[in-house]
Ligand SMILES: O=c1[nH]cnc2c(O)c(F)c(-c3ccc(F)cc3)c(-c3ccc(F)cc3)c12
């Protein structure tokens with residue numbers, strides 16, 4: 305049967321990247337998406353903004369919603385201090401299977417815990433399952449309609465602390481208007497928009513960074 309796009313992306317990584325070299329994995333995926341098949345990785349332009357925010361926060365606890373093929377997981381994990389781990393949630397088992405292999409190819413498997421399932425069920429389990437009290441950094445990149453309910457879930461579950469940084473992808477394309485309205489008008493968040501483009505295209509998109517004020 306015909307391979308899937310994530311499987312073809314994995315093949316491109318195995319062919320063109322160097323095992324244990326995260327930069328080469330990132331480059332191989334970007335090359336694949338620019339020259340073979342578009343795919344919904346955060347990409348190099350928004351990825352550079354992601355890198356700068358992660359570097360600035362230098363988080364000890366990290367959560368990613370939406371692993372897909374692991375591109376942003378690799379981007380984040382390669383920047384973490386030794387001993388720091390990130391938890392990434394993926395709903396789609398086929399995506400998760402490819403992501404595990406791409407993360408391992410980059411040599412970052414010891415810094416990543418990939419959990420399969422819906423964020424609505426997994427978020428309330430995080431404290432007990434992973435011994436986390438609060439997150440320093442959260443990257444939202446799963447499904448636009450879950451951004452607002454999941455940020456409310458973070459608040460209800462006590463997973464945010466004064467200074468927790470949330471960074472959300474696709475706030476313009478496909479767009480998350482209710483989420484933006486919430487973080488931009490809530491007295492509990494300081495929000496800032498980083499303009500960019502939809503990965504590998506000229507279409508407008510951007511990232512929204514929101515700091516929890518407590
Ligand atoms: O769903 C997503 N999660 C995370 N990141 C995404 C991302 O970075 C994207 F660029 C897109 C996107 C945007 C425009 C487009 F034309 C196709 C896909 C999607 C997306 C949006 C709607 C869908 F029906 C399917 C996928 C996502």
Ligand SMILES: [Mg+2]
Pocket residue numbers: 344345346445473474
């Ligand atoms: Mg995205």
